[in-house]
Structure formats: C-alpha cells, structure tokens
Amino acid sequence: MWKRVASLSPLISSKRSSTLNQAAYTFKRFESFTTETPAQGKVGMFFKGKTPFITFVLGGPGSGKGTQCEKIVENFGFTHLSAGDLLRREITSNTEDGAKILDTIKEGKIVHSEVTVKLIRKEIDSSDNYKFLIDGFPRSEENRIEFERITEAEPDIVLFFDCPEEEMVKRVLNRNQGRVDDNIDTIRKRLKTFESLNLPVVNYYSKRGKLYTINAVGTADEIFEQVRPVFAAHEELST
Numbered sequence: 001m002w003k004r005v006a007s008l009s010p011l012i013s014s015k016r017s018s019t020l021n022q023a024a025y026t027f028k029r030f031e032s033f034t035t036e037t038p039a040q041g042k043v044g045m046f047f048k049g050k051t052p053f054i055t056f057v058l059g060g061p062g063s064g065k066g067t068q069c070e071k072i073v074e075n076f077g078f079t080h081l082s083a084g085d086l087l088r089r090e091i092t093s094n095t096e097d098g099a100k101i102l103d104t105i106k107e108g109k110i111v112h113s114e115v116t117v118k119l120i121r122k123e124i125d126s127s128d129n130y131k132f133l134i135d136g137f138p139r140s141e142e143n144r145i146e147f148e149r150i151t152e153a154e155p156d157i158v159l160f161f162d163c164p165e166e167e168m169v170k171r172v173l174n175r176n177q178g179r180v181d182d183n184i185d186t187i188r189k190r191l192k193t194f195e196s197l198n199l200p201v202v203n204y205y206s207k208r209g210k211l212y213t214i215n216a217v218g219t220a221d222e223i224f225e226q227v228r229p230v231f232a233a234h235e236e237l238s239t
C-alpha cells in the first residue's frame with residue numbers, strides 16, 4: 001500500500017505561521033530591501049517600486065503543482081516559472097548543460113543547483129512583474145541555499161501540495177505529455193528523491209512559519225478553494 005509521504009513529517013503544519021514570526025519576517029524583509037539598491041549579481045530587488053513577492057510551489061511528481069499554478073496566475077496575476085519547464089527548454093536547446101540535464105532527469109535525480117537557479121534568475125530579471133510562482137523549486141537544501149545565495153531573497157509563501165503516492169503515480173502515468181521521466185521506473189526514483197531531498201525543504205519552511213500545506217486530493221477546483229485564501233490574505237497582491 002502506498003503511503004502518504006507528508007505524514008512522515010509531523011512538523012508539516014497547515015497553520016499559518018504565528019503572528020510573531022510574520023511580524024519578525026516582515027520587518028526583516030523590508031529592512032533588507034529598504035537599504036537595498038539594485039546591485040549586480042542579485043535578482044533585481046525592486047520591481048516597479050515593489051519588492052518581489054516570491055512563492056515556492058512544492059509537492060511530489062503529479063501532486064498538481066502546475067495545474068494549481070495556472071489557477072493562481074489567472075486569479076492573482078503571478079508569473080509562473082516552472083523549474084522543470086526551464087530545464088526541459090535547456091534540453092531542447094542542445095546545450096552542453098542540456099545533455100547533462102536530460103541524463104539527470106531520466107534518473108529521477110536533481111540537477112545541479114547553479115544550473116537551475118541561473119535559469120530561474122534569468123527569467124525573474126527579464127520580467128516586468130514582481131509576483132513570481134516558482135514551481136517545483138526548491139527541491140533540495142542545495143537548491144534552497146543556492147537561491148538565497150544568489151538572490152538574498154526568501155519566499156513570502158511556500159505551498160506544499162500533499163498527495164498520496166498512489167494518486168501521484170496515477171496522475172503522472174496519465175499525464176501524456178511525452179516526458180522522458182513520466183514512466184513507472186523513473187517515477188519510483190523521483191518519489192525516493194522527493195522523500196529524501198524535497199521533504200527536508202518542506203520541513204525547513206514549516207519551522208519558519210511560511211508553509212501552507214494543501215490537501216491535493218479532490219478536483220482541481222476543490223483544491224484551488226484551499227489555495228485561494230492563502231493569496232487573498234496578502235492585500236499587497238491586490239494592488
């Protein structure tokens with residue numbers, strides 16, 4: 001019987017972080033940004049006079065990240081950056097990185113973080129939006145640390161789509177997008193990677209009071225009704 005991997009992590013809480021955490025975090029964010037001037041080597045810190053609003057979207061393969069990101073884009077005007085899509089685009093561009101990325105993805109492993117973060121940062125820097133959904137990222141502590149090193153930014157919201165393994169496998173096998181990693185052998189490897197590398201990142205953000213755990217079973221619309229209030233609570237997103 002497939003297990004629900006999230007239950008392995010008792011620290012995962014669906015509660016919003018404590019007010020104290022939020023206040024401390026808000027102060028830190030503005031403190032670090034108010035003295036900030038757009039500087040080389042960092043993600044542009046000010047977008048149309050606003051600091052970037054960053055959401056990380058986490059969850060196992062087939063948990064519904066991409067599907068929910070589409071709804072968040074429609075309702076809240078975010079720019080959707082799928083780390084997986086950026087990596088697949090690199091593969092089709094026939095670069096040296098592309099060949100290595102393909103091998104890594106086929107093995108269900110995680111691509112070296114400097115490659116992935118470079119692709120994400122390029123998209124953020126070239127965007128005229130300040131609201132970003134970074135889908136399928138960070139997938140490891142190395143991803144997280146590299147993102148923070150390069151951008152000196154932390155996420156405002158971290159969504160975690162909690163889905164039973166059996167459901168994830170079913171959805172990925174029915175995805176029919178012709179992906180090299182949507183086969184039963186690779187999925188099993190990806191699920192092991194999810195448990196060993198992704199879940200520690202989920203726990204990290206849970207401890208920092210930034211995690212919102214969403215029950216990813218049900219129709220896409222039902223699931224989005226859990227997602228909507230997370231963003232509606234941030235009035236700065238409606239301006």
Ligand SMILES: Nc1ncnc2c1ncn2[C@@H]1O[C@H](COP(=O)(O)OP(=O)(O)O)[C@@H](O)[C@H]1O
Nearest residue numbers: 061062063064065066067171174175218219220
């Ligand atoms: N709530 C849902 N119920 C059933 N199928 C879903 C649901 N959400 C997404 N799917 C389907 O499952 C597959 C994986 O969804 P996707 O959004 O690509 O997940 P992820 O990006 O987490 O891998 C897609 O074929 C998608 O259409």
Ligand SMILES: Nc1ccn([C@H]2C[C@H](O)[C@@H](COP(=O)(O)OP(=O)(O)O)O2)c(=O)n1
Nearest residue numbers: 060061062083084085109110111136137139
């Ligand atoms: N941060 C990331 C995101 C994806 N990857 C690689 C490894 C992942 O299995 C593949 C596919 O990622 P993607 O998010 O598109 O996969 P799912 O939508 O969850 O099925 O890309 C990575 O190495 N690092």
Ligand SMILES: [Mg+2]
Nearest residue numbers: 065066084136
């Ligand atoms: Mg996806």
